[in-house]
Amino acid sequence: MQNHTPWCRFKEHLHHLVLHLLLVVNPHLLHVNDSHVLDSSVLGCLSQSIHVFQIPEVNATKGSTVTLQCNYTLISTEETSIGWYRWYKHVLGGPEVSNDNVHFKDRVSRVTNTDFLSNGLANIQLHDVQLEESGMYLCEVEFMLNQSTKGYGNWTFLHVQEFVTLNPENPVDNVVGITFRLLIVLLISFMSGALYLLWIKRGHAPSREL
Incomplete structure (x- = not known):
């Protein structure tokens, strides 16, 4: 059970602010080492949580390969190696953006398990991207701790446009x-x-x- 005393809530808000400031300073930041921004007292307040970050907007040209970036920080007192991530277009919990989806079949690349578990990466690459794939994309990260814990990004808008050849x-x-x-x-x-x-x-x- 999490401790929700005013002091703990203050530290939690401070932690969120630090992470957001780091992302603003370096938009391409892929992973924030918890040891640099958390102390043991904060971990005592936050038994487990996932913070997920996405780049707000990505531009691509038709037929190119585009990377949808997503990184996360897992705050937990438990050691775990059971986790996964998903991407959705437009609707949370709808059809996944994956090779199992007929619309994206054989056009989606994912990061390695090592990058996901050790480096906090949950990126995907879309190959041969099409105009109709413009839209909002959401990254979801989930881990099995003492219970299922999920975190969600703040959406990425993918803008695909025609490539004009001069x-x-x-x-x-x-x-x-x-x-x-x-x-x-x-x-x-x-x-x-x-x-x-x-x-x-x-x-x-x-x-x-x-």
Whole structure:
């Protein structure tokens, strides 16, 4: 049973604040070592809990591979090696984003068990991502301690857009462009010369000093 004295609640809130500040300072932080932010008195207040963090937004182009990042910290006085994680699209508890889902079949990669259990990683990679896969994705982490304990991220918005290929410049177009510019220069020169001759014919010839 957790201790919910005011002092313990204060330490719990302080711990949450420290973890969030660490994530803000380094958005690519994958794992926070509990020993750096927790002391034994906090562990005494928090017998077990899971804090899960996700990047708010990820952009990808159609057909590319995108990583949905999720990291967690497990606060527990127990040693455990029984845990797993899941990803959902749009709805918690709905169809999982996994290779067992026909829509994502053979297009989902997961981190190794070592990375999950030892490094606090719960990432997935989506390969050949499609436009219709834009949306909100949720990371869920679960461990079997003295009871099932779950933690949830704060959703990641995946924005998939078309990849616009810029065609290389056409050499023919380059030649046409250069020719056009030369013609403009010649035309301006011709008109300037014609105006100068007309000005001379009207009696404005330049005087010559003997």
